[in-house]
Amino acid sequence: MARQRLNSGNAAEKELPKAKINRQSINNISRLIAYIKPYRGKFIAALVFLFLSSLVGLAFPSFLGALIDTALGKHNNGFLPTTIQGILLLAFIVLFSQAFVSFFRILWFVQVAERSLADIRRDTYFKLITLPMNFFSNRRVGELNSRISADLSQVQDTLTTTIAEMIRQLVLLVGGIIFMAVISKKLAIALLIILPVLVVVAIFFGRFIRKISRQAQDKLAESNTIVEETLQGIANVKAFVNESFEASRYQKNIQEVAGIAISGAKYRGMFVSFIVFCMFGAIVAVVGYGCLLVSQHELTVGELFKFALYAVFVGSAMGSFPDLYANVQKAVGASERVLEILAEQGEEISIDEIDNTIKQKITGNLSFNNVIFAYPSRPEITVLKDISFDAAAGQKVAIVGPSGSGKSTMAALILQFYHPQSGNLSFDGKPASEYSLTDIRNQVAIVPQDVMLFGGSILENIAYGKLSATKDEIIKAAQRANADQFIMSFPEGYDTIVGERGVKLSGGQRQRIAIARALLKNPSILILDEATSSLDSESERLVQEALEELMKNRTSIIIAHRLSTIREADKIIVLEKGNIIESGSHQELVANEQGLYRYLSRLQFDVSS
Known part of the structure; x- marks a missing residue:
């Protein structure tokens, strides 16, 4: 049952936990943002282009409104041309400029984010593999792997997309409100009284529905666990004649899933009804009020159209901020977990020490x-x-x-x-x-009882003892370890892929590859940790002969x-x-x-x- 409870939480764990954004969390994430420093030129240029493209985007409602007014014989276009052809020409020039700016803005943001993230991944991975063994004894491999994969991917999404989108939406929000106020203060005040209230209600309603959805996911994960455990232990189920018990247990669980889903559907229906009636009702009300102002000659049709488009900009910007803020919270939480690793006291090994040169013999x-x-x-x-x-x-x-x-x-x-x-x-x-x-x-070299081979070729696994070794040196080490004969019996010889953890090889074969690796390393001190305890008699004889060769003229x-x-x-x-x-x-x-x-x-x- 403990395993069942553990697995039932998997769906909920798919969402990265969110961290509160405060001064400490900002200080933490600023340490990761420091990785942008080598690429700050492109980053600043991308920010400038982002700001420019957002401002240019705000100009298009004015172009469309001016086109409508010009078509109706109105010429209140401000700084824009007074002819349809002139407005279209200017609009296409601005559109081309925005396309040009947007291309480099996206390219530079991604270049900066990917290169800085590659630096963070490099440092995090190197820190991980240079941490003392005690660190790994207290943590699971899956947890540590998620720091480099899921956590840093979240930071990557924030750097490449979320920050840029927040700036863009902020420019659209502020700019849209300013332009709406310029067009009509009355309409702007009416919209800004109604819209924020509706957005806040929609946000809280959306969170409530997501909570119910997560409950349904958790229950569904629990039912899947029942199926998995039952099928894995089907022999026990049949031996104890518990088919009916397992079926009723599964039925009870899926009925709970259905109940939660139906409850969620009710609330989703209410939410959709709220959106349809209130949101669209608010837009209709504001547009109706705008039409009244048009009839009273306080607005032109083109200005009302411009106002409606700016209202869409402002509404979508307001609606996007909660999700963007949630993504930033996730990135802050992810960065804190990455920084925990970077702050750990590692072993004194430099990332540049790849030649394994011995300084003190x-x-x-x-x-x-x-x-x-x-x-x-x-x-x-x-x-x-x-x-x-x-x-x-x-x-x-x-x-x-x-x-x-x-x-x-x-x-x-x-x-x-x-x-x-x-x-x-x-x-x-x-x-x-x-x-x-x-x-x-x-x-110092060790030949353990349970030899772990990497998933590459036999040649690569032996060469792990001395990365600079030639193929002749590797073959000679394999011959001394009684491994050459079985290696050459494979069709691919030394290029044979050993499979994950060496599963394609027998225990004795893995041991002899480990001995060849140790011979290639040529250590001063050799450790044999139960090197033959799990082998059959013939394998033990071959391995023992290889060990005798390995132990010659060295402390064992x-x-x-x-x-x-x-x-x-x-x-x-x-x-x-x-x-x-x-x-x-x-x-x-x-x-x-x-x-x-x-x-x-x-x-x-x-x-x-």
Whole structure:
């Protein structure tokens, strides 16, 4: 049922939340608008052209009114020509000028918006991928992806369309009111008394109807969830003979959907009736009053026509502002969520560090010095308790222990995904803090239990270990990893697409590609995190041979459940509940009759063998 409630909210979540517009929110969005600064020349020019095109748009009712008056023998045209031909010629000149200005206004607005948004996306994405691992442990991938997609798309729409449209509608609103007042103060006052009241009522009515529509969407999403869950678990439904229960549950839900929809239809009908009667009634009343003024020779027919067109401009501008303001609210809310990411403290990695040049070489000596660590998301649980050990360059050090003892946490600390609350790690006798993050990670490689491959080709996945590698280097690494033979068995060879997360390959094949990637990287320190635990016997043999090649002449930290794979390790560290309880070679540890290692060994193979 919890899942049902979660899914039922999906329809409501499709609308981005709106933020209140205040001084703080304006300050926030101004930080994103600062990205326009490199393109401010075009932006200012686009604003000027926007203002000009809006002003020119206000001239057309005057042209049409002048044409009507001239056709009727009136010549009260102000600055316009007194002939129909002259008015038409001037109108087409102005129309061409507006078309010219509008083209560059739209082009420049889009250029500025797209380029500034590309800069924001670049910085947001880079900030995301350089945030510490703890940030990702507290958030869902879908949520973070929406920051770059939906949130920034909302900001993009506001920059490209909403701001320009607000300025245009504001010019039309103010200009329309001024022109109406110039034509007839009496008509302008009459319209401005009626129109704002009708617009406000229509806005509130519209919001109420949208609320009912969202309720119907929520209920419909809930009914779709029932269908989805029932069909996914159809075997259970049939096994427990609950077809009637599911049918009645669905029927009850869709009846509620129908009830809400019918209720909404009543209000929509009332709304349409209100618009038809009040809005059009108001226009008819004002036009009727205008006709009275025409009959009293206070207005000409052309002036009444001009007034009607300006009234349409003013009315449409008033009606558009609520939606435009709502879009700005959404953009403010979206910008705040993007700024939350940009304000996070990221790892010290520069966006220009793409060549992975190593500045401080690590030979492979590794030490844990009184390390105490708890995950920031669970500070009350100490995962590692005063851990100290040394791994000399070229040594094979195995870490074993029950699940949850802290083995994988030690791997995360070596890679500097996290930092201990007390104590430190050192490489070649120097604290990790004296090395740059990129230097450490460039010289440490990990082969995990669950290998994640990218959706490209096998060649690209191996090359991820060294982006500058030649194809010959990649093939040589694959041969050393026992991967070349199965790769060449595919019709496309190294150009074979592995599918999302490598789903087209078996577990053993993915492991060997990961080993080839690590070989290509040629690290000083290697971490093997349960690298063979989920493989069948034949795959494990091939992978183990590849791992032996990978571990040659480099410090290797081997995290393993299968103790048979670590018998030849130079040192075995036994962890239990975050403490090192034993340390030594395989022979030394199995000789300890009370030791945990001997107990674990008995569970897996005969100690006497």
